[in-house]
Amino acid sequence: AKPLVIGFSQVGAESEWRTANTVSIKDAAKKEGVTLKFADAQQKQENQVKAIRSFIAQRVDVIAFSPVVESGWDTVLLEAKRARIPVILTDRAVKVSDPSLYVSFLGSDFVEEGRRAGNWLVERQKKTPDAVLNIVELQGTVGSAPALDRKKGFEEAIAGNAKLKVIRSQTGDFTRAKGKEVMEAFLKAEGKKINVLYAHNDDMAIGAIQAIEEAGLKPGKDIIIISIDGVKGAFEAMIAGKLNVTVECNPLLGPQLMQIAKDVVAGKAVPKRVVTQESVFPAEVAAKEFPNRKY
Amino acid sequence: MTMISSAPAAPVLELRGISKAFTGVQALNGVSLNLFPGEVHTLMGQNGAGKSTLIKVLTGVYAPDHGQILLAGQAIQPQSTLDAQNHGISTVYQEVNLCPNLSVAENIFIGRYPRKLGRIDWPTMTRQATALLERMQIRIDVTLPLAHYPLAIQQMVAISRSLLVSAKVLILDEPTSSLDEKEVDLLFSVLRGLREQGMAILFVTHFLDQTYAISDRITVMRNGEREGEYLAADLSRVELVNKMVGAQVATEAAAPLAAAVAAEPSRRQSFLRAVGLSRKGALLPMDLDIHKGELLGLAGLLGSGRTEAARLLFGADRADGGTIAIDGKEQSFASPRDAIAAGIGFCSEDRKHEGAILELSVRENLILALQARMGIMRAIPLKRQQQLAEEYVKALGIKTASIETPIGSLSGGNQQKVLLARWLVTDPKLLILDEPTRGIDVRAKQEIMDYVSALCRNGMSILFISSELPEVLRVSDRVVVMRDRKAGGEYPRGALDETTVLHVIAAGDENA
Amino acid sequence: MKFTSSPYFTSLITVFLLVVLLGAGGAAYPGFLSVQVLFNLLIDNAFLLVIAVGMSFVILSGGIDLSVGSVLALTTMICAWMLQTWHWPPLLVIAVALVLGTVFGAAMGALIHYFKLQPFIVTLAGMFLARGLCYLISINSITIDDPFFVAMSQTQLPIGDCFLSPGALIALATLAAAIYVAHCTPFGRAIYAVGGNEQSALMMGLRVARTKVLIYAFSGFCAALAGVLFSFYMLSGYGLHAQGTELDAIAAVVIGGTLLSGGYGYVAGALTGVLVLGSIQTLIAFDGTLSSWWTKIVIGGLLFVFCVVQRVMTMRGNKK
Amino acid sequence: MRMHKLLHHPLFRPLAALAILLLIDLVMVPGFFHLEIKDGHLYGSLIDIANRAAPLILAAIGMTLVIATRGIDISVGATVAISGTVAAMLIGGTMVMQNGVPEYVANTPMWLALAAALGAALLCGAWNGALVAGLGLQPIVATLILMVAGRGLAQLFTDGQIITVYYKPFFFLGSGYLFGLPFSLYIVAAVFIVTALLLRRTALGLFIQSVGINPVAARLAGLKTAVLIFFVYVFCSACAGVAGLMITSNIKSADANNAGLLLELDAILAVTLGGTSLAGGKFSLAGSVIGALIIQTLTYTIYSIGLPPEVNMVVKSVVVFLVCVSQSSEFKNMWRRSVRGNA
Numbered sequence A: 001a002k003p004l005v006i007g008f009s010q011v012g013a014e015s016e017w018r019t020a021n022t023v024s025i026k027d028a029a030k031k032e033g034v035t036l037k038f039a040d041a042q043q044k045q046e047n048q049v050k051a052i053r054s055f056i057a058q059r060v061d062v063i064a065f066s067p068v069v070e071s072g073w074d075t076v077l078l079e080a081k082r083a084r085i086p087v088i089l090t091d092r093a094v095k096v097s098d099p100s101l102y103v104s105f106l107g108s109d110f111v112e113e114g115r116r117a118g119n120w121l122v123e124r125q126k127k128t129p130d131a132v133l134n135i136v137e138l139q140g141t142v143g144s145a146p147a148l149d150r151k152k153g154f155e156e157a158i159a160g161n162a163k164l165k166v167i168r169s170q171t172g173d174f175t176r177a178k179g180k181e182v183m184e185a186f187l188k189a190e191g192k193k194i195n196v197l198y199a200h201n202d203d204m205a206i207g208a209i210q211a212i213e214e215a216g217l218k219p220g221k222d223i224i225i226i227s228i229d230g231v232k233g234a235f236e237a238m239i240a241g242k243l244n245v246t247v248e249c250n251p252l253l254g255p256q257l258m259q260i261a262k263d264v265v266a267g268k269a270v271p272k273r274v275v276t277q278e279s280v281f282p283a284e285v286a287a288k289e290f291p292n293r294k295y
Numbered sequence B: 001m002t003m004i005s006s007a008p009a010a011p012v013l014e015l016r017g018i019s020k021a022f023t024g025v026q027a028l029n030g031v032s033l034n035l036f037p038g039e040v041h042t043l044m045g046q047n048g049a050g051k052s053t054l055i056k057v058l059t060g061v062y063a064p065d066h067g068q069i070l071l072a073g074q075a076i077q078p079q080s081t082l083d084a085q086n087h088g089i090s091t092v093y094q095e096v097n098l099c100p101n102l103s104v105a106e107n108i109f110i111g112r113y114p115r116k117l118g119r120i121d122w123p124t125m126t127r128q129a130t131a132l133l134e135r136m137q138i139r140i141d142v143t144l145p146l147a148h149y150p151l152a153i154q155q156m157v158a159i160s161r162s163l164l165v166s167a168k169v170l171i172l173d174e175p176t177s178s179l180d181e182k183e184v185d186l187l188f189s190v191l192r193g194l195r196e197q198g199m200a201i202l203f204v205t206h207f208l209d210q211t212y213a214i215s216d217r218i219t220v221m222r223n224g225e226r227e228g229e230y231l232a233a234d235l236s237r238v239e240l241v242n243k244m245v246g247a248q249v250a251t252e253a254a255a256p257l258a259a260a261v262a263a264e265p266s267r268r269q270s271f272l273r274a275v276g277l278s279r280k281g282a283l284l285p286m287d288l289d290i291h292k293g294e295l296l297g298l299a300g301l302l303g304s305g306r307t308e309a310a311r312l313l314f315g316a317d318r319a320d321g322g323t324i325a326i327d328g329k330e331q332s333f334a335s336p337r338d339a340i341a342a343g344i345g346f347c348s349e350d351r352k353h354e355g356a357i358l359e360l361s362v363r364e365n366l367i368l369a370l371q372a373r374m375g376i377m378r379a380i381p382l383k384r385q386q387q388l389a390e391e392y393v394k395a396l397g398i399k400t401a402s403i404e405t406p407i408g409s410l411s412g413g414n415q416q417k418v419l420l421a422r423w424l425v426t427d428p429k430l431l432i433l434d435e436p437t438r439g440i441d442v443r444a445k446q447e448i449m450d451y452v453s454a455l456c457r458n459g460m461s462i463l464f465i466s467s468e469l470p471e472v473l474r475v476s477d478r479v480v481v482m483r484d485r486k487a488g489g490e491y492p493r494g495a496l497d498e499t500t501v502l503h504v505i506a507a508g509d510e511n512a
Numbered sequence C: 001m002k003f004t005s006s007p008y009f010t011s012l013i014t015v016f017l018l019v020v021l022l023g024a025g026g027a028a029y030p031g032f033l034s035v036q037v038l039f040n041l042l043i044d045n046a047f048l049l050v051i052a053v054g055m056s057f058v059i060l061s062g063g064i065d066l067s068v069g070s071v072l073a074l075t076t077m078i079c080a081w082m083l084q085t086w087h088w089p090p091l092l093v094i095a096v097a098l099v100l101g102t103v104f105g106a107a108m109g110a111l112i113h114y115f116k117l118q119p120f121i122v123t124l125a126g127m128f129l130a131r132g133l134c135y136l137i138s139i140n141s142i143t144i145d146d147p148f149f150v151a152m153s154q155t156q157l158p159i160g161d162c163f164l165s166p167g168a169l170i171a172l173a174t175l176a177a178a179i180y181v182a183h184c185t186p187f188g189r190a191i192y193a194v195g196g197n198e199q200s201a202l203m204m205g206l207r208v209a210r211t212k213v214l215i216y217a218f219s220g221f222c223a224a225l226a227g228v229l230f231s232f233y234m235l236s237g238y239g240l241h242a243q244g245t246e247l248d249a250i251a252a253v254v255i256g257g258t259l260l261s262g263g264y265g266y267v268a269g270a271l272t273g274v275l276v277l278g279s280i281q282t283l284i285a286f287d288g289t290l291s292s293w294w295t296k297i298v299i300g301g302l303l304f305v306f307c308v309v310q311r312v313m314t315m316r317g318n319k320k
Numbered sequence D: 001m002r003m004h005k006l007l008h009h010p011l012f013r014p015l016a017a018l019a020i021l022l023l024i025d026l027v028m029v030p031g032f033f034h035l036e037i038k039d040g041h042l043y044g045s046l047i048d049i050a051n052r053a054a055p056l057i058l059a060a061i062g063m064t065l066v067i068a069t070r071g072i073d074i075s076v077g078a079t080v081a082i083s084g085t086v087a088a089m090l091i092g093g094t095m096v097m098q099n100g101v102p103e104y105v106a107n108t109p110m111w112l113a114l115a116a117a118l119g120a121a122l123l124c125g126a127w128n129g130a131l132v133a134g135l136g137l138q139p140i141v142a143t144l145i146l147m148v149a150g151r152g153l154a155q156l157f158t159d160g161q162i163i164t165v166y167y168k169p170f171f172f173l174g175s176g177y178l179f180g181l182p183f184s185l186y187i188v189a190a191v192f193i194v195t196a197l198l199l200r201r202t203a204l205g206l207f208i209q210s211v212g213i214n215p216v217a218a219r220l221a222g223l224k225t226a227v228l229i230f231f232v233y234v235f236c237s238a239c240a241g242v243a244g245l246m247i248t249s250n251i252k253s254a255d256a257n258n259a260g261l262l263l264e265l266d267a268i269l270a271v272t273l274g275g276t277s278l279a280g281g282k283f284s285l286a287g288s289v290i291g292a293l294i295i296q297t298l299t300y301t302i303y304s305i306g307l308p309p310e311v312n313m314v315v316k317s318v319v320v321f322l323v324c325v326s327q328s329s330e331f332k333n334m335w336r337r338s339v340r341g342n343a
């Protein structure tokens, strides 16, 4: 039979996480004998729309994409629907008026990740119930979905606890360099008052760790550090005792995506929401888990 | 002279006690001027006397520090050129102020387009522009961009533009500096027509002949002050020059040049020999031989290809065909650098675009070519630069507040002198001067030509291009006449007078 | 000064190269040369075309406007906000957005002219400001569900068995209007004059101040109009929309044969430029095998080939 | 009279803008000017600002010369990514224990890696220079090509991964200290002094200005305009290359996706804030350095004051507007008139 053709529109290549995501999807397609039409959107929604239109024009069997942002997909998805091409979302959700515009959403829940990070801290605070913990937050790119949701989830989780206070919050644009720069400024402004750092991704945390060390403090001990993603660098930091916990956000969506795509084309019913397997890795399990990490 | 000039009605335009200072210079100091309807009023003065500044104050480019401008008895304060235009004052400034990217027709009509149904009527505009230029006997494609045409044409376009407005006052700042006699005559006949219609015309020139040919009244300026106002008929040339200069000096009717006498035929070895030099659309194959220590004049009408020939000799444009030999050795010039290395210098006719680096100081402009020849690493010590600059400022009588003044704030004539000095400091073996005396006052012109002739005597060769035929004839050892983009004939000194040259130019081939 | 680059010639070359590019795509990828794919070029790049038209005016006058991408984003945000929070009627919302964009541009133009500031820096600050204002309204993206906007978004105007979007038609109309203004009105010619030589334009008695302020106002208007089209297109307002669009617009204008130094070029070149950029992207999407980095390298490479061929042919042409 | 001269010095206004920013910090951020000795070197906000500004200053120095020739180079960020990536990939490095003492081993000798990184940067510059000076492409499109493709190349080298460096001596470049001050400051000072000397002691400065103001006249005066323009692009990329090394060394890793992102805009902003016109010609190297310091101080101030990140952009734009307007001569005239009016 003709091989299955999937058109996949990726956000871009802005982080290691994203690259791992791309690699996973490409590898899975190759393994399954699926023809993958890959288009990189360079972080622009309009490019994704263009790519999806060209997939429709090429009459691919399935369209999959990781939306740059959650709103604004109605029109183009409607076109896909009219062309009878099923759409699968990966990694991020979309807000559409008509849920039948996509068949399935496979990916993580950023709010839940933030919540897990917050819950871990709430647990941790129970060890020293009397101490007030001052938190500084390194946000992702202003306005981006993961930044908004991870902030929201974290705030929900710590809301009930009066001992946990966010004293500073600034964007580090998801990068090491900015994370370090902002942390330096925080350290000068707040000094020893900072007890906890919550970073929206591992890269910023790694940058911030360097700033903390250069300030003569011990990351992971003087300042508790929580981050999200679970990339290799984070595990190395945990093994070195510089990072306390990372909440996993799994980029290896390839195999699951291929399975769903095949099912859809075969006419099987697929779940509307497929949640990826994700866990929380505190420093204690880092050494054991490290060899299993693929990215 | 018409009678109007001696029976002054009320002046249309009256300037009272205008003063204007720039940092370091008092450009104008209490200047007054009356302009009557139906007269041509010529403003004369040495380079830097303040003529252009006065005109700029009058037309709203600069605000005066003191003084009043009265138009038909009403005090006005023009804020911009547009404002002045609305008051009925139309101006052609000294530096051609047109847009090189627009077509000739547009440059004439911009701001007052012929319209049809609200939109610009292009065909009518083209037709009218063609007709307007034809009145000046210029037949060109007016739909081509202005930059396509040489400076002289641009100047005519600027004049045509100013004639288009129905103005009460027409101001022309050195409009004739790159025109030759034919164009000047045409211009003057147009001006006379306007004078008959009662227009007041303020005219600036450095040419005494032109002054006397057209003016009813002359105002002489010196050092930013008004020296006096005279009826042209009452003032002799010698007197006029003396008033401009402020001392008793000989006039341009001076004895024949010493240089020419000294140039002996025996020393005539060839320095540069061009054979069949040509470039498509610019120059037909042409031979040229320039001897050592010779001042070779290149005469011809506008557009006869003199500038093109000069640019090819200097490597500014690439020749399509022909060879150039320097001292008998064949050379090919890919860029001006090569020509400079061979000892050639070139002073362009278009000082604004091809000469002056406006924001740099007089000193920097002056040493630029020398420094370029010495290379980037061997910087001329500042002391030496200053010394050179001071020396040439003095030698050429450049009027500037200091050698650190940006060249852009010098008067036009003085800029020209700095550019001349730029090449003189490099001590070239051959200096190509394309309209070097453009915009330079009578006295300075003579001084410069004397200076140049003296250099010739010391072995420098000079290729001298000028639209002023008498000047070419006066200073050159030999004259090559160009016509229709090729050399029309070659004449040794003495074998030539103005009528012969004009004849050659007019008749061309039979004489060649 | 010699006349070295004929914009007319450059523009023709660009059209020729565009045809070559499309032909090559058609040869390499089946389905590439379908009419709908060509229409998609217009539909997907409608907003870019409108911005490029405004940018053409600015560049022709010798300036530059970096704020257009942000003003576009701000417009989507304002539209979304007014529709979703205040429930204003859609046409009123559009009118307000267009006026705001125009005022924003005019304010920058006034700063540039009256304080003699550099366009680059003023519009760069304008870019930060407009982007910043988006976040002040909201850092979330706001979905638009107003029926008029949805209709504009989803209407397909059939042409044969293919379709165009209303946005594409609006963009084409804007282009036509701009070409008319540039070539048939005194304002349009004044833009060229200012770009050719601002000092001379002033000395010739043109209203340089008014012209410059109007140019930036027009660019602001175009950016806002593009924002409205973008709102139709995406049905959302978002502060991160259209990042870097100003560079795309500048590139489109320059590729279309307009000189950045001002005064030379045609507004119609904006269309060719936009289509060239769009085709490059479509080619890449049709290829579908390029990784993220190869995408960048190939875009750069095609841009390079395009510019070099354009330049070399122009030089050749002028020699003749 | 001397006061008057001071007020009219072209560097006065950029310096005043910087001073005002620092004054705001003095009032709003407690302990901003506090410096202490930590681990044998100075430690404090001012040091952070200088250290952070170092790459930007370098980029701005290179950009100044390009702008002086009427050009622009928007590929600076991509060059930063390329040079940083090349260095990080070549050095890499691991720690081995030798006789109980940790030893750091580089994959490639560090000098070789640094030379390769700079070589890559120079290639970038030569590419830009060839397009602008050789082919006569417009600078913004010519450098746009590298801006897009360059980052792609860097990502291609790294497969989109962040390359972490483990070789300690390399860190000295971006986060080491010499005589109590960050080592990066010495690099910046050296580049600045060498450039300034080059401009003063040779005719380079004169030539660059001439080409920027009137290229036609400059060519007719015998300047090698094309060579000169080629050189400034190479120089600009070299500066960006060093900046890339510094950034990579500072965060101990090369992030091809994000390193130097938008650095070109900041560099151009710095040059203009320093009083150099984008129209080419007269330029001020010192002004560009001050411009870069203004930008970095502003960024740091926003972080320190604790503004929410949503307002970052608005604050930045307002400051840029204010600085620009206050520097314009028209504003000076207005100011003078209003002062006179009140007096």
Ligand SMILES: Nc1ncnc2c1ncn2[C@@H]1O[C@H](COP(=O)(O)OP(=O)(O)OP(=O)(O)O)[C@@H](O)[C@H]1O
Binding pocket: B022, B023, B025, B026, B027, B045, B046, B047, B048, B049, B050, B051, B052, B053, B054, B094, B399, B400, B401, B408, B409, B410, B411, B412, B413, B414, B439, B441
């Ligand atoms: N913008 C300016 N800034 C400073 N000084 C100026 C400026 N414009 C003119 N000057 C000075 O004012 C004086 C008068 O200059 P102006 O141009 O009026 O002379 P001019 O009589 O027209 O001379 P020319 O015959 O050479 O054209 C000169 O000394 C000149 O250097």
Ligand SMILES: Nc1ncnc2c1ncn2[C@@H]1O[C@H](COP(=O)(O)OP(=O)(O)OP(=O)(O)O)[C@@H](O)[C@H]1O
Binding pocket: B138, B139, B140, B149, B150, B151, B152, B153, B178, B281, B282, B300, B301, B302, B303, B304, B305, B306, B307, B308, B309, B349, B467
């Ligand atoms: N009256 C004219 N009519 C049409 N074309 C002209 C005229 N005058 C000049 N040209 C154009 O000028 C070009 C040659 O100009 P060039 O500058 O070489 O002449 P020139 O002898 O140096 O004259 P000048 O320096 O007085 O302008 C020709 O190609 C021609 O197109």
Ligand SMILES: [Mg+2]
Binding pocket: B051, B052, B053, B094, B173, B411, B412, B413
């Ligand atoms: Mg004058």
Ligand SMILES: [Mg+2]
Binding pocket: B150, B306, B307, B308, B349, B434
């Ligand atoms: Mg000539």
